Amino acid sequence: MNIFAEFQARIGAVLQGVVDSGRLPAGLDLRRFTVEPPRDASHGDLATNAAMVYAKDAKPHFANPRQLAAEICFALANDPDVAQAEAAGPGFINIRLAPKVFVDVLRAAIVAGADYGRGAASGEKVNVEYVSANPTGPMHVGHGRGAVFGDALANLLAFAGADVSREYYVNDAGAQVDVLARSAFLRYREALGEDIGAIPEGLYPGDYLKPAGEALAKQFGASLIGKPEGDWLEAVRAKTIDAMMVMIRADLAALNVEHETFFSERSLHEKKNGVSEIDRQLEDLRARGLVYEGRLPPPKGQLPDDWEDREQTLFRSTGFGDDVDRPLKKSDGAYTYFASDIAYHKSKIDRGFLKMIDVWGADHGGYVKRMNAAVKAVSDGKASLDVRLCQLVRLVRDGVEVKMSKRGGTFVTLREVVDEVGLDATRFMMLFRKNDAMLDFDLAKVIEQSKDNPVFYVQYAHARGKSIFRQAQTVFAGADLSGPALARADLALLEDPGELELVRLIAQYPRQIEAAAQAREPHRIAFFLHDLASAFHSHWNRGKESPQLRFVNEESGDLSRARLALVFSLTSVLASGLSILGVGAPSEMR
RNA sequence: GACCCCGUAGCUCAGUUGGAUAGAGCAGCCGCCUUCUAAGCGGCAGGUCGCAGGUUCGAAUCCUGCCGGGGUCGCCA
Structure with a gap:
């Protein structure tokens, strides 16, 4: 139950009534206004700018926003869920809800449990591609940010109702993985007892390739020694990439990050009947005049020293909003990364994903326009790509x-x-x-177990909620404190402003989910949880000065049940939000 | 030279997609442990929202131009 969405609909109906009476023109978009919690809680429970948004359209019949606001307030006064509706300021409408509404919201939240705030399944297929780190070595912290962001975003969209698929693009083609194979080959020789000395410039020096070298030695014995590169490169490369991916997947698992699909870039280069997938896609674009042979102007500013003006194969990305056309082949004739990426995104589209989200590092920002252009071209504008960049x-x-x-x-x-x-x-x-x-x-601050650290602050709020239940269970031995039982509590007994503030925050959760999912900003959930935790800690501490405010009240079982219902829901929302972020919700922290 | 991000309290950052008197946390000062967990809470103080224009009922938010910081700029992925 999302009271904000609910009242958006009801106020829309009121406006429709004004349209029907001929005092607002027909054909207006009646969803353009917002219904929000007011910035200042003293203004009430809901605020809408509807009167200001439509004031212009209402001109002859309503002289100013406040008059239209008054009309809307008049209609809302008949709503049994509305305790008070009044125009304020330049034309805001502040609505105070009947206490019953919050009782209903809280009860619904308790009944829904872990599903509270979950969006209705839209069936919309969304592909989220994230991490996609090169399989040439261990991941660094920047990869970690992309991994965590992508994973949380995927969780968020799924919770909001989308049909989400998580994908990792394995860059197992190109020059980098050949370098990887040569580096591993060196470690292979080392594993067979040879002194390889210092790792030559241009190869990967890291120790992490030693196990890969040993594995190669185990598999091939000395059979590859002395053979020309052409004889072993392919096999060594494949084996080493596999080893790297095992390592990367283990690192991701340690971060609680999982993908359903690992898509191989190499598979796009593989020829079937002499034609690769990239060939096919580019020929398709060429037939439509979007791929051509031509020259590129040199980059402005300082010219690269090895710049040579030459004719090359180009994609007409300027036709789709890019600044220049982009090369599809390198000087050695091999496809550029962009060329395979076009085929890759086409593959996503062919697999039914018309909504794609790519999570990239900020250093790839210059690549966004061409990729968007490619997706438009390849899908005839039917598919959309949203690239989310993670800063360093x-x-x-x-x-x-x-x-x-x-x-x-x-x-x-x-x-x-x-x-x-x-x-x-x-x-x-x-x-x-x-x-x-x-x-x-x-590194020092994030493990500092102090108020400096929001992780512990939020997790502790959850643990505190559980702790209250442990306490309640000893005070009311044998009482049924399960969700279904608490949902039957007399929630109208919750009257303290601190308690009502918590209920209001709980009521906002579905809206927060929806807004964060739409904006594709999981950080909003983290901040919301922090606010919720803060309000909870704050109210808990009031029990110090005023023992009658404590959640467990030995004098009154009914009051305790109502408050425990509140704590139950609160704890559940914290757990729900934390699970979207992929962060644990501990029951105690001692 | 072009493009993309960022600029909000001393510091680190939010700001509900254009709303009402711009908010948190640190740091500073003043209080609070006989408690369902002090990993906490209350209070005070702190601001030309980088600068200048523009759009409108209304701008930290949108547009333009500057200033400052970061990133990127065929043949890396």
């Missing part, structure tokens, strides 16, 4: 940046961070920030 993460310890260098051996992997600070802290901190803002990740 600066790893910090006690306020000092942790300088990272692969060579210097001071490279900090994602796994090391998760092992050090834990999965809950890692996830929450990365989600407690807008995705497009830079993030300082302070």
